[in-house]
Amino acid sequence: MKSHSSTLLAEVRSFRQNHPDVRYVDLIALDIPGHFYGKRYPVEMLEKVAAGSPLKLPQNAVLLGAQGGLFKIGDYCFNDGDPDANRRLVPGTLKPVTWESQPLGQMLITSDGTQAPIEFEPREVLAKVLERLQHQGIHPVVAFELEFYLFDKQLDNGLPQFARDPLSGDADDQPNLHIERLSRFNDVLDDMAQTAKDQGLDITVITAEIGPGQFEINFGHCDDGLRAADWAALFCRSTRGVALKHGYRASFMAKPYLQFPGSGMHVHVSLYDAAGNNLLAAHQQQPLRHAVAGCLELLPHCMPIFSPNHNAFRRLGGTVNAATRASWGFEDRDACVRIPDSDPRNLRIEHRLASADANPYLVLAAILAGLEHGLEAKREPIAPLNEDRNSGADFPLEMLDAVRAMQQQPVLRDKLGAEFVDVYCENKRQDHLAFQQEIQAREYRWFL
Template sequence: MKSPSATLLAEVRTFRQNYPEVRYVDLIALDIPGHFYGKRYPVDMLEKVAAGSPLKLPQNAVLLGAQGGLFKIGDYCFNDGDPDANRRLVPGTLKPVSWESQPLGQMLITSDGTEAPIEFEPREVLTKVVERLHHKGIHPVVAFELEFYLFDKKLDDGLPQFARDPLSDDADDQPNLHIERLSRFSDVLDDMAQTAKAQGIDITVITAEIGPGQFEINFCHCDDGLRAADWAALFCRSTRGVALKHGYRASFMAKPYLQFPGSGMHVHVSLYDGAGNNVLAAHQQQPLRHAVAGCLALLPHCMPIFSPNHNAFRRLGGTVNAATRASWGFEDRDACVRIPESDPRNLRIEHRLASADANPYLVLAAILAGLEHGLETRQEPIAPLNEDRSSGTDFPVDMLDAVRAMQHQSVVRDKLGAEFVDVYCENKRQDHLAFQQEISAREYRWFL
């Protein structure tokens, strides 16, 4: 077998042969709010990194707020000297970038797998959860579904405008599920799909959703949870880039219009043992019920992950299929945890609560932690919505309440890491308070 450095070096050299016009490669990683940060490397220097030269970036880049600012979180950022931390290249992620004006490449980097991983880096948090499940003989298979809106490239006084129908040049302002919308916007949607595939992302179904200019793209089921989350993160980046190239804005904002459905991140998860048997389907599906109970038990304490900003909480209890309580059901899209109809081999849960702009690494880590907790405690879930439409337990619908519910919950701290939970909760608290430090035009209209 090749050593990791030999494999990476071969990947870089093959890339250079296939794309000789590329002179720079963006080395990127996802921070806590779900934005990419990184460095643009000359491709010849990338060969040196692949061969084993150190790759260091500031540790605290992971802690950036939604607007890129740094918050004082314990001793981080202002009392720690802003140290560098090692990163490594993620094999198999060096791909061309087609949406920029100049030839570029991009490649994921991470601290997981280094000598001193950053405990609060999102990919490292997910890595720990996946590795713990593997040690228990449990192997997740994961598929993400992401909804997003297309807007006109130009904003109107800072507000989004409906995407222009390329056939009529009229605003695409009619909410519908019509297949014709896929035809009308086929140029940009096809480019998004082909670009995603060029990034190594296995996508399947494209759907015109209910909101005006709203679409959903599904990903294939993947037996590597980290790679599945990588796909979701990279898809958001490439989709925004392709949209701009075609004269649109693509946004994964949770609730861009109050009167239309929000955009969600739906995650399908099934669990298999080492022999390939579906763990959830064993013993008349009793493990499925336990897993559902665990998900519902932790859900109210993971709301800052599923709804990571002020706008995401607006989506809850919205016009279509957005739950207001922690609930579950068979073939029921009003439930947070839906059990799609399937044969025993493919039995799975569909977690539907997270907003489309949530961090995919953390969303998946929280879901897997809930499944693990349920399999450990073997509790029975509450009644499904199919039996009782009022079934469900409350969860916080405000960021500060959600942070309080998350920070001191012992199971969440144990499953996701106490250091991560403290850092994440303070980051969300500070982001929320910073968001409040502006007087809106509505306040002047109401109270001046």
Template sequence: MKSQASTLLAEVRTFRQNHPDVRYVDLIALDIPGHFYGKRYPIEMLEKVAAGSPLKLPQNAVLLGVQGGLFKIGDYCFHDGDPDANRRLVPGTLKPVSWESQPLGQMLITSDGTEAPIEFEPREVLAKVLERLHHKGIHPVVAFELEFYLFDKKLDNGLPQFARDPLGDDTDDQPNLHIERLSRFSEVLDDMAQTAKDQGIDITVITAELGPGQFEINFGHLDDGLRAADWAALFCRSTRGVALKHGYRASFMAKPYLQFPGSGMHVHVSLYDGAGNNVLAAHQQQPLRHAVTGCLELLPHCMPIFSPNHNAFRRLGGTVNAATRASWGFEDRDACVRIPDSDPRNLRIEHRLASADANPYLVLAAILVGLEHGLEAKREPIAPLNEDRSSGTDFPVEMLDAVRAMQHQAVLRDKLGAEFIDVYCENKRQDHLAFQQEINAREYRWFL
């Protein structure tokens, strides 16, 4: 603990020396729906926290719904006195914020690694899964890919408008992978990439996707699963901020347009043993097949994580590369679990089902549990799509059905934690009820 405090204190003091104009730092963490919450600390107080002073925030901040309200979940929120819970600073995450009008810093905080971690905090859920895998001698290497849309800053009666490029065009007629779109939006995209790098994120490939104003950003592979998920979370925050600075809105909403492709969160995962050998490639890739089976078996029960809101379910079975059944295949982007072509050293799965607005900590935790389950059960998978285009198993496509499928699944309750499963399912159930408490114009047209 003394060593960590010394490291954190050195980090804060170095930051103050390099950024003397920064007076405040946002201490932030991701809640269950995938939004950042936290507090803005004076830089002097941050130095005291780094030296060992307590850092406490309300425990129930993790339970906020999509709109930020508190739901009654068991004894939490309204029958527990709204207690504080200890958090800690995440080393290496204190970075400048360049998209605000005033100099500012930000730093991740978490309850994992404290004396009493919050069982349903997303980062703690992932930390426990990774710790268990490490004890079994399994070390994941992870890379995220995130798709997002750019919109015009102004909405049209609440609806998004196409992003206007510097040429002034109201529409985006550039096809998929077209370099011209990257050129047209290069100013904002370059700023997004540089800002992410300033946050310590390893940005690699930038792609123009099929939808108008849609792009994809790839991150480098990391042997630290927590940090890989940190990168995904922080990228979403910085990208929204940079877009606003340039007069756009950036959104990771799963399906902003019915007629265009949705935005996904693709996660590449390979597994290595303590000697650095690829676990999936051993014994003529038999562990790979077992791991795929585990992912597919648990996938229908993880849908509230992969599709965390009503809009995310609209993305499934969309116009391109969005599966409607739990499936797998070699070099097949129609599959939920794709096996990219690679040499044995880099053999991996690409999990393609999650929406871009899903919680990256929970998505990675669910994927890893599927891989773990498959390696333990050692069952053969269904036929890949390369052999049978109709291969696959059904999964829920509505939120309440998905919650019911998740809540009592024994493997998930054991490996993700029963307390987390119960809290998460009730959070999604309450979000569903809250979503229903508004009558929209279509309902009046149909039934008035």
């Protein structure tokens, strides 16, 4: 513990020395809907926390709805006295914030690894899954890919407008994969990439996607699942900030345009033993088939995680590469679980179903739970799409159906924690009901 404090203290002191103009640091964590919450600390107080002073925030901040409100979930929020819970600093995440008007720092905080972790905190859920796999001698290597849209900074009566081409000044309203779009939007994309690297994120490939103003960012493969999810979460925060600085809005919304492709969160996962052998490639890739079967079995019960809001369900079965059934295939982007072509050393699954605005900690936890279940159950998967284009299992396409499917699934309750499943499902149910409570102009047009 003393060594841990010494490492943190050295990190804070080094940061202060390298960034003497920074007076405040945002201590941030991801809540259930995938939004950052936290506190802004004077940097000198952060040094005291690093030295061992307690860091406490309300436990129920994790339970905030999509609009920041609190829902009654069991005894939480309204019958528990709204208690504080201990958090800790995440080493290696203290970085400068360069997109704000004033010098600022930020650092991740979490309850995992504290004396009493919050069972429903997303990072803690993933930490428990990774710890259990480690005890079994299973070491995941993970890489996220995130798609997002750029919009004009100004909204039109609340609706997004196409991003303006910096070269022509015209709306970038033509869907394409042209490399020239990367050149035309080079200034903002380059700033996003450099800012991400300054945050310690290992980003690699940038792609112009099919949708107008749509791009994809790839991250390097990481042998620390928590860090890989940290990268995805932090990239969303920095990218939105950098976009505003350049006169755009960046959004990871799942389906901003009905007529154009949605934005997904693709996750590559391979599994290794302590000696570095790829577990999925052993015995003529039989473990790969078992792992796929486990993923597909749990997938219909994980839909509130993969599609965490009303808009995310609009993305499914859309224009390009978004399935409506649980399926798998080799080199097939229509499948939920794709097996990219690779040598045995790098054999992996690519899970393609989650929306870009899903919580990366929970998405990875759900995927790993499916892989673990498959390796334990040792069942054969359904036929791949390469053999049968109609192969697949149905999954819920509406939030309340999805919540019911998730809440009663015994394997999922065991793998992710029953308390988390109950809290998460009620949070999603309440968010969905709250969304329905506003009458839109369309209702008046149809029914008045």
